[in-house]
Amino acid sequence: MQIRTLVSSLALALSLTTSGVFAQSTSVPSEPLQLQQIRNATVKITYADTTFLIDPMLAKKGSYPGFENTYRSELRNPLVDLPMSADEVIAGVDAIIVTHTHLDHWDDAAQQLLPKDLPLFVQNAADAELIRKQGFRDVRILNDHTEFGGVTLSKTGGQHGTDQMYALPQVAEALGAAMGVVFQAPRHKTLYLAGDTIWRDEVDQALAQYRPHVVVLNAGYAQLSGFEGAIIMGKDDVLRAAQAAPSATVVAVHLDAINHMALSREQLSEFVDEAGIQDRVEIPQDGALLRF
Structure with missing residues (x-):
């Protein structure tokens, strides 16, 4: 019985080890990785000499009304x-x-x-159909271990709000689905x-499976009116990420x-200092370049 348990444990460990293509690579990551904070969730990531633009929101200040039924909806976005x-x-x-087609992404x-004609990756068939109708000709659905430009891209899960929010069909439809992405390449972090x-559990699973060196969190704690909690992460999640991935740098965007x-x-920076994790967390200003 003990031998059987040991064999099962070894098999599970091997499965976890090989589930991420490079998660347990014995080589020491040495090639540069660059992240530029543009604005909001829009970032440019240069990885294995390939540059990805994430969630582009390119409008001028004040171009759109604030999101209805959200915190500070009277303000115009961006x-x-x-x-x-x-x-x-x-x-x-x-x-x-x-990652999803909300206006701020x-x-x-x-x-x-x-x-x-730029290659464009999305989370599912519905988003692909929408963006093709907008005139984009090379729209691809991201899945596990999608290869592009020497980079392995893997889709991760999550939930864009609380269970209470998703219990209401109209709110659930408005929030929709959203994905995360893992970037991997040999000799890269x-x-x-x-x-x-x-x-969510999906975040814990991604951290355990891929053991990232850099964790980028959407950390503005966006709020809907009439609900407790938020639809993205906040300061406590930045601390949780720093604790869950003690060898990683956490980047808050x-x-x-x-508006919401x-x-x-400034508030996050004060919290990070009080928590004593300021050496592990980056909170880049718009336009800032980070190199890892």
Whole structure:
């Protein structure tokens, strides 16, 4: 019985070890990885000499009404301008990743300005159909171990709000689905971008499976009116990520640019200092470059 239990344990460990393509690589990551915070959840990630533009929202300040039935809905979005021209944002991009099609991740300006022939990755067939109708010709559905430009992209799960919110069909439909993405390549640090999710079992599973060196969290604690909790992560989740992935750097984005964000960079920075994790957490200003 003990031998059988030991064999089963070894088999489980082997399964977890090999479930991420490079999660347990014995090689020491040495190639550079660059992340540029653009604005909100829009970031540029240069990985294995391939540049991905994530969740492009490219409109000028105040272009759209605030989201209805959310915190500070009287404010117009985005709250701040881009830190550079849209042309500079788009320059050098090899592919686009749209984690979901909410306005603050995929807006009218992005649809108009981005080249229609750029490869564009989405989470499911519904988003693919929508974006193809918007004129994009190379739309691909992301799944486990999608290869592009020397990078392995893997879709991860989550939930864009609380169980209480998703118990109401109309709210659940409005929130919809959203994905995270893991970036992997030989001799590169693994990067896990969690996307628009609260902390769920899927986040724990991604951290355990891929053992990322960099964890990017949408951490603005966006709130709906009339509900407790939030539809994305907040300061407590940044601390939780730092504790759950003690060897990783946590990067907090999706802050200060959209009306329903209830957590600012300044507030998060104060919390991070009080928690004593300031050496493990990056809170980049718009336009800032991070290298790992």
